[in-house]
Every structure is written in structure tokens, then in C-alpha cells.
Amino acid sequence: MTVSSEDSPLFTLTDAERELLPTDDDIIAYQEHGWYLSKKIFTDEEIDTLEAASERYYAGHRDRTLPVRPPKLASWKPEDGPVQRHNDYIHYEDDTIGRILGKPLLGATAALLAGAREIRVFQSTLIFKPPRPEETSNIVPWHFDRHYWANSTSERMLTAFIPFHDCGEEMGTITMVDGSHRWKETSANDQTSLHFAERDRDQLDDMLTENAAFNGVEVRKVAMDIPKGHVSFHHCLTYHGSGANRSDRPRRAISFHLQDGENRYRPFTRSDGSEVHYNHDVLVRRDAQGRPDYADPRYCPVLWRSS
Template sequence: MTDATAHEFSLTEAERALLPTPEELDHYAEHGWYLSKKLFTDEELDLLQDATDKYYEGHRDRTLPVRPPKLASWQPSDGPVQRHNDYLHYESETAGRILRKPLLGAVAALLARTEEIRVFQSTLILKPPVAGEPSNLVPWHFDKHYWQTSTSDRMLTAFIPFHDCGVENGTITMVDGSHRWRELPAGEDSSRHFAERDNSELDQLLDDNAAFNGVEVVKVPIEIPRGHVSFHHCRTYHGSGPNLAAYPRRAVSLHLQDGANEYRPWAKADGTPVVYNHDVLVRRTPDGRPDYADPEFCPPIWQGSV
């Protein structure tokens, strides 16, 4: 690394005290999830919420040059459903700067046991305070199913709520240790997003995979104080329940990739190719593949040893 890069990806002593301990790294390796110490200040989260308020009002610092085929892009005309908006880190300069905090990247690098972490995707999420809203229920799934064109099994997600997040407002819930399960032989199109599938189908898939592995399903709701972050492995089953609070549940799911991750071709059961949204946006590698290291869309947030 150059001196400039080394400075860009450095931590203060106070930040180093917020890194996971060896015992916590072992916990992540065994259980597939980790609740951090306070990585974001109240001021940073206030700025993030303000930036996303403006985002919902229509402000963009820049827009995607091409609309990907399966872009999550809630608009006011969609009504009071759960909102999902991809590429927040690209379209909002303020949000992108906060989400690229080196401390967050350093924590992810330790968990993934890598020396480079890049953004893979960012999704702005809002669960409206409507107890019976069906879209607020996120069924059991794991993220790697939707990232079949990625070579890495070290990818992970940082779930960043803007406020205290608990069972009442539908916090993220992990299926403990499920990242270590053997998966049932694929016979269906697992690359279809959970929003395109029936919840009962995904519930059954979870139960079938647990039975296949001879284990019980242990569900762990993650109580997240403001400023703390929940991380989970790309193969950890997770979901979330209804928002029973009187205010929206607001968060960003920041999907992260290790430095070794790259594009690979992947086909569905019927032979048609799987396409991730990046594939129509990012630059190409010398051999013509989509480049998942394109800094425009997949910027680094940590490089070097921690």
C-alpha cells in the first residue's frame, strides 16, 4: 500500500478497542453472526438518517447510468410497504461516506479473515409501523443464494439500524450456526430473491435443510443498541418479524465482499444464466467478465492487516 492508502485505512487506538476479541472471532466462526461494539457515533447516525430522509424525498447526488433488471427501488407510489432501495452508497455521497467507515471495514476483515473488504451492495430499508403489513415479514433465507455469480464464501453483511433495534420493531434474527450446514442438493432456482417466493416455501426449505443436517433450528433475535452493528456470514439463515413499534424500523444492510471475490458464470437449473445487478453496471476485467472490484460501485472500505 502507498502511504496515502495506509493512512486512509488506519484506526485510532480508541477504534482498535472496538474491534472483536479473539473469542468473539471464534464465536462468529462457530455461530455465523456477531454483534459489534458501538462502531457509529450518534452524530454519524443522525447524518445518515438525514441523508436518507432526503433520499426518500428524491435527492440523488448521482444516479445509476443503467437500470439493472432486478433493482430494489421503492417509490412513494408503492405505498406503505417495506421499503428496499439498492445502491444507496453510490447515489448518496453522505450515506456512502459514512458506510465506508474504515472501522466497519476492519471489523469485517477480521471476521472474514481477509486483508481487503469492499462494498458489494447497500440496501436502505424501512419497515413501516403497520403491525399486519405482509411485506414487513422477511422469510428465512441466506444471502449467498442471491450471489451465485460471486466466487467467495467469505462474504458477509453488516446490518446497521439507525436506532435501538429489538424484537418489538422487527429486528434481524439469525438461525444459529446455519452457515456450517451442508445444503440440500439444488433442485429449484435458489437464486430467486425471497420477495419473489412464497414464505411457506422458504420456511419449509429451512426445516428441510436442518433435518438434512440432523440439527434443530435455533433462532436468535439480535437486540442491537444504536450505533452497534450486527454482522452475519453469507450462508447464515436469517429473517425478521413484524414491526410492532409506533415508529418505522430504519436500517441499511451493507453487503460486503472480501478482496478475493470475483465474478463467475452461474446457470439456473434450466440452463439460463444468473445475472446480478452489478453485471450491467461495473467495468469489465481484461477477460471480459464483470469486475466486482470496480471502485465506482464496489469501493474498498478496508485494506491491509488489522
């Protein structure tokens, strides 16, 4: 795919930014391994601004709030204590953070990896992992994001993990199971439509082991060592998780979920007849068929569009 923007003045890159895009070899490696570590997409100033804005957010600042509260919203509050913090829709509620996340270079990188003409926001979550190795909430069990995006039609969706500092294994960095996006699952388990926070950690660990055995492969874990300003991308079917923060400072980051322009809502029903819903479904506008519109620009703005 040729990245160009003649059709819209909103999506342009400088020559210097084009040098930071993934190469053909990078794209082939992403297709093989299911993850990609970018070049330096964000400047130090942009990352420092994200951190400062996150502190204002934690102190109560909002440029706007959600008109209704989705049923499974992650929304840490100070009274929740020193656990791992997750706050969804940060791109919507904070204009400074939303502006920086909208950097065209990020969207163009995602478009090349996904093989898509258009990339839209799907969700964004502000994360704060305190430096408390004993804190059980700091451990994110093995899962892949497509499990809890059952209402989405696309299997090209991907996630950008954006730390606010150098982020390595000591801080509990995101860790990938190499090549797992190419595995076949052992079964269509109804539980896979649940977010990892709603599922038993041992069950998720067992599922990883079972799926690796079913596919006749070993589990190869790759802890992402991410320099400040660089971004880790992973495919929506790539197993990943993270460990304890053993450092002396918090691990701060944004998990930025992205959808290709062809993604649409689809109804999904479990075997017991219960319907699966994503948080967007009570927020976004309706399409011509009366279904949730995952292209609603208020919550799912376009990050990149090429000709």
C-alpha cells in the first residue's frame, strides 16, 4: 500500500516522518510474528505532555465526560486505592491526550501494518501500574484482544502500546507470545467473549498452554523493551500480557486500540442465548440498519486515510 494523502489535507506526513514508517521487511515481520516495535513516533516533548495531562486527569480534569456510563467501563478513581489504574475513553475525555494520539504518523504506521487504507480509533485506555510487585492487579494474564471484540467484524484490528518513558521488563512491560496470532484455537469457548479482567487467570494461562499444544508449537514470550517515544504494536489475535512492576516508579502508558476502516458492528450471541455488547454500543450513533456505528467520529475518529 502506498501511503499518500492527496485526497485529504488532514492526513499528511513530512519527509522526515516518512522515514519513520515501517519498511516492507518490517511489515513482513509483523505478519509473521504478530508484533512490531516502531521507530521514534513521538517526540520527548509530546510524551512529557501526555504524562502531565494524565496527572491532571487523575486530579479530576475533564474536557468532557461520557453522556452515559457503559456497563463495563474501566474508570479508576482515587478511592479505588493503589491498584493498577485503567481509564477508558481517554482520547474522548481529554483534548490534550486526544490531540497527541491523533498524530498522523501513528495512524499511518498502523495502516501499513494492517494493510488498510483507513485507520480509526476503537478505544483508548490510560494505564498506571504502581511500583508494587506484590499488587495482584498489576499482573495482566495472557489474552488476545479479539476475544472481547466479538461484536467487531474485522480481524485486522491492532493495538498500539504507548509508554510515557523507557519501558522494559523490570517495569512490567507488555510481553508478546511470538507468532500466536497465526494459531488456530482449540474451541469456540463462550467465555472468550469476556474481557480478561472478568475471567479466571488460571483459566487464561491454561488456555494459552492448550492452544500452543493444539498448534504443535512452543510458547515463545517476547518482553518488549520500548524506548521513550517508540510504540509497540500487536495484532488483535496475538496473545500478550504483562508482569509486576519491580522498578521504583510507576509504569505509565496508553493502550490504544485501533480498527481498520472496514470494521463494522455485528451481533454476537453466546450459546446460552445471551447477547454480547461492547461499551461503544450505548454511546455511538446508529447506522442505517439501526445498529451501533463503529465509525462514529465522536468516539472513533479517523487517524489516517490514504488514497
